[in-house]
Amino acid sequence: MKTDAFQEALRQRGVRFANRFQGTWHDYENVDAVLAIRDCPPVVMATKPASKLINAWKARVPAMLGPEPAYRELRRSPLDFLETDSAEAVLDAIDRLQGSPELYQAMVENGMKRAEAFDDNLLAARWIELLEEARERNRRETRAPLLRYARYLWNRQKISLVKRLSGWRD
Structure with a gap:
């Protein structure tokens, strides 16, 4: 083009x-x-x-x-x-x-x-709901820090693998 x-x-x-x-x-x-x-x-x-x-x-x-x-x-x-x-x-x-x-x-x-x-008001309400869910998830994961860290490491490896397989370089 x-x-x-x-x-x-x-x-x-x-x-x-x-x-x-x-x-x-x-x-x-x-x-x-x-x-x-x-x-x-x-x-x-x-x-x-x-x-x-x-x-x-x-x-x-x-x-x-x-x-x-x-x-x-x-x-x-x-x-x-x-x-x-x-x-x-x-x-x-x-x-x-x-x-x-x-x-x-x-x-x-x-x-x-x-x-x-x-609509802006509708989207704002959805964001508030999402942030409240994230806060609650964070409360749960704070009680299990090893599980939270394991999820973090797993997600980093997954992202790295997908990038390598697709040929993407930062």
Whole structure:
């Protein structure tokens, strides 16, 4: 997607690509759609949240996203996002959105409904619940420090093994 050919294909479609890698990556004001595709190992993808999808829903714009676990986990309908894993798939998705205003509008309306589950007050309540659970778990584990330390060592080894097997290097 960094090639001149891809950029030219966008221009032919009347699309201006706004690269938002730094600074305003989260600001979807004045965009018509979101494109987010990463090229990194699966172990890294597994740790990435679905922020771009949720932000697209809240901004009322369709999203074209790579095949990431977090996005797929939230998917309930084909209207949630268009999965794109290559430059060709992105161009096809753009053609679909430009050629079908009904699809574009349906994705916007679907996203508005989906965004309701990510209301700030609702999320704050979920975080409070999670932190209270963590506090209780910490109380239990404080009574058994050896078990806590064993879990810590086990998790470190598991992370290290997954990184080595996937070829990921820090």
